Amino acid sequence: MSLWRTLAKRLIMAVIVILVGGFLSAVLVRYAPGFGTDERQLDARLSAESLQAIRDESSAERGIASYYVEWLRKMLRGGLGDSRSMQKPVAQLLMERSGITLRIVAESLAIAWMVALFLVAATWSTHSAPLEKTCTTASGLLLCLPAGAVALLLILLNAPGYLALVAVVFPKVHRYLSDLVGATGRMSHILAARAKGISEHRLLLWHVIPAIRREILALGGVSIALALNAAIPVEALCGIPGIGQLAWQSALARDLPVLISVSLLVIAFTVLANSGADLLADERRQPA
Amino acid sequence: MKIARMVAIVVVSLITLISMGGSLLPGFDYIRQDRKHFSEGPSYEHWLGTDAVGRDRLARLIHGTRVSLLLAPAAAGISVVLAFVVGAAPGFAGGVTERMAKAIIDLALSLPWFFLLLMVRAMLPLNTSPAVSAAITFSVLGLLGWGVPARILLARARRLRQSEFVALARAGGVSHRRLFGVHVLPNLLPVMTAQFWIAVPVFILAEANLSLLGLGVAEPLPSLGGLLRDLESGLSVRSDLCNFAALFVLVVMVSSLQVAFMKHEVS
């Protein structure tokens, strides 16, 4: 029963955060400079009436609170509005693109985590300072490389450009993981276990990782948010027709209906990922 | 280890010295455009060649390193402090405070801050000097970049709150403040330090992308991030090793700082 109560409480909290987040996103877009403008305003062929009509296209969005409430009502009825810049229903745009983004984010996260875990495990097992330094330098190098340059390099090597996401996520995951593992490895009970002859693999799998599972899960939740945010510039740079590219193009066009929808999606993913991580960590908590 | 640390300290000192003092040397003018020798490779006059408008790359690298080295760590410091306040403290406090902090962090991770940055640019006078614009840019990065570390710190602080040694200390009558300051904070420092070292290059790169919004370090002032952005065109247009000079400096600097100041490594 308490599990269901906990779930229900977290779900309600998540919904509130998502709705508040959606509104805050709408406010940010509405009051950003350039809202209500359109590139067509520079087209010398357009008459004064046409220009006025272009300006009026966003008039319904000016009262942001009422617009947001109305948008939510439409959403509950199954519609997400129409994109001004792409002249298509937002729901259609999201359906066409979300699969692509989910796939590349999932792939990149899987690769980043697998490589990070492997390197941390290898460093732990071998106690090799040169290996550790190499990994630190490699992740430092990736942190210093612009995502655009990484994407270009990948394309030069005939690899998919979206793997630049791995370069964004991996160094952060690896850095945190290696510090967490390193700090936990210096705890007295680990030292004692090693002194008793327990193998490094067993130590890592049965003693170190369980001790830091909450942080790992938190890092997992956060890395999803990292990857989703990084997907925006990477997709825009590589011309991948995912949600990230949609978000970037809509941001440049100040396309409010699309931006609210995308923001809600990102916020929902982030909240659910982090809440899920917390839930898992809590459920496996040992009694104090 | 000691040798490695000493070498790292020497490297850091050298780079710092050159970047702070290099611009005082004659001939290292980062503004002057030598339009007869633009986009050229290394030469006697320009040791690292010239950029697309004929400015000395070495001078711009020295000056850009100074700008970024002064401001990026400051921004990283701001983000770490904020992460501590929003993440670690509520994580240790627990209860409603912790739940509110989680919600705030989730929002901070997912809101489109791009538009806030646009608003910041709109509020700044157009004639803001490049130096002030650079300082404001990095401050904004620091103020917005605390989400990820806050989440990790919150989880860490929570675990520490529920750990046995903290329970023991509490049962022994240790005050909340002493508990946090003496027992919990030292255990959070490694994570905070890791975040700091990650944030420095991330903010240097992020600054370059902010020039798309009118923020960032304005012309003619160079920055490491701006020089790194040129790498993108360098890959497709000019495969000249000097393009990678900024990357090399940044990697060496960040790695050296980590080796010099990180106390514990995996044993």
Added chain:
Amino acid sequence: MRRLMLPLCLLLLALATPGMCLDELRFYLHSDPKTFNPGLVADPDSETIRYLTGGVLVRLNRQTQQLEPELATAWKVSKDGKTITFQLRQGVRFSDGTPFGAQDVQFTMTVLMDPMLHSPTGDAFRSGQGKISAAILTPDRISLTFPAPVAGLEKLFDQVAIMSASSPKKEMAVLGPFYVAEYKPGAYVALHRNPNYWKHDDAGRALPYLDAVKLEIQSNRDIEMLKFSRNEIHLINAMDADYFDRLARLAPDKVRDAGPSLDSEMMWFNQASEASVASYKLEWFRSRNFRQAVSLSINRDDLCKVVYGGHAIPARGPVSPANKYWFNSQLPQARFDQEDALRLLQEDGFRLVDGKLVDRGGHPVQFSIITNAGNRSRERMVSMIQADLRAIGMQVNVVTLDFPSLIQRISKAFNYEAAMLGLTNVELDPNEQMNVWLSSSDQHQWNPRQSAPATSWEAEIDRLMLVQASAMDDKTRKRAFDRVQEIVADELPFIYLVNQNALVGVSPALQGVVPVAARPQTYWDIEHIRFSVERANNAN
């Protein structure tokens, strides 16, 4: 069983062989086309689709810049310039087989001129209040009457893709060489050859030669360059000078410099009365001497050499020399003379104090130039202009903004001091720029929406533009517009900087590509483009 082996093997071979090899041209669009409705086309990518799929009554030959018959075999404009009569080609069908006739022209014009559509193509025809009337004289002869004379009327029909009045496919039924076969948003637009296309070559072979055109969507120019160098795409329009020079070193047969394009780069000062600019600065910007001094201080030769690698020429005025008819060749070359600039400034009371220029009120001359971020050439140009103006004591701050923020400042809030932008997709006829030159217009960038012209020279420009808009003979129009160009070169409301060259990438596997200045620079003669057999085998 053995008897079946051979036929079985042949069958397997046929199945294993990839489908019949298509002659498919590939190049990039830089973003999704916003619309397939030819009446609503306003962005370059939708324009590409319209050009490749739309059938027009008359076509402007991009090479000769002369009008040629297309779906109309002949046309006549009445003496008062209000009526145009077209004799239509017979036996033409839309891509879905629907017959083409006068009713389709009538339908198209009705749709275009609908005020609720706000079509840029339709607005170009709007010369006065009132409706357009279409009279179908015979099934293949139609007369269109406008409420007021329209200058350069026949040339405007180059932009009007005829839509079917009766096809169930609506605007997807086309009369051009290709039709849209597939559109995957964010990925590509696939065009297939129109089986009902009416044109044939001199040997009687049906056009176009190509079977298909695949337009992938890719905004990143670095990736475009990479893919082109690997022969994964066949054309690049409007290439940056950096890429051009690199490709020219690696594969000189892949790039072409078609000479000055119609595009130009320019800067201007905010002179609007509602400008959020200090009054003393507004005084500077409104001074002809000040604008002349700034212009004289900019080294345009250096801009052409450094930013464009020599693939540009200093601009003299609002029209590029590539616009053969309308360019005023009597305009003087732009000069670079910083001493003369300082002399002009001294006339206005400016003086140098410790190397910094101050006005008569003691205010240091400092202003900002805004431009759009992400355009490397423009960012370099503004950096060089900053250095040039520093030499005469002016301090310039460069601010790069995203496009909507820029538009807000220059069109709505007027909170900027100077701006730098470029003109692209420029039409040949100056009437299409009417809204830029009329002082009452929204797009009169330096001081829009004036209730009465603020200066005598703007009043004169207004008068001249109206003269050229209502004159029916080209000589009168040319005289009037030549004079507009002279006034602009003298008063410098826009300081024109460079006309960049048309730099394109063309795969050696292609034949029939003749790069020109007017857009589309490479595929303007798409029907006659084909792959050469031996080059195609090597390149692919």
